[in-house]
Amino acid sequence: MRRIFFFTVFALSITSCHTSKKLTPDIVIEKDNAPSFNGKWQLKMLFASENAWTKPPFININLKDKTFIGNSSCNSISGQFTIIDSYLGFDKNITSTKMACTNNYEKAFLSALLKINKYTINKDELELSQGEIVLMTFKRDY
DSSP, X not given: OXXXXXXXXXHHHHHHHHOOOOOXXXXXXXXXXXXXXXXXXXXXEETTEEOOOSSOOEEEXXXXXXXEEEXXXXXXXXXXXXXXXXXXXXXXXXXXXXXOOSSSHXXXXXXXXXXXXXXXXXXXXXXXXXXXXXXXXXXXXX
């Protein structure tokens, strides 16, 4: 009886050693949205209000490299982002040209971009949110 008990405990301990949990999450891009995420998106709304931009900001997404380029209405911008499921985060190290800008919209645009942590795509509209609050809405620019 002792041998059976010892053998059972030994077998269970060996089996449990081979069972491991994966600590890092799998990066999964939403299959329905992934192809449509690529491309150029022009700002439609910022902070739930349509804005009278002289030159509307835009971002051009490269999903493969996880990079973007664009314009903040005055300066050219570029940077990187992270995307996991519906999470989207723009890296705080956004590169920007340093032209003098006469409007204050640029600061609001860049500030909102850095707060983004979620995205949703509905046909030709991209919503960028902080939690459940939509901060920016873009339309596809063909």
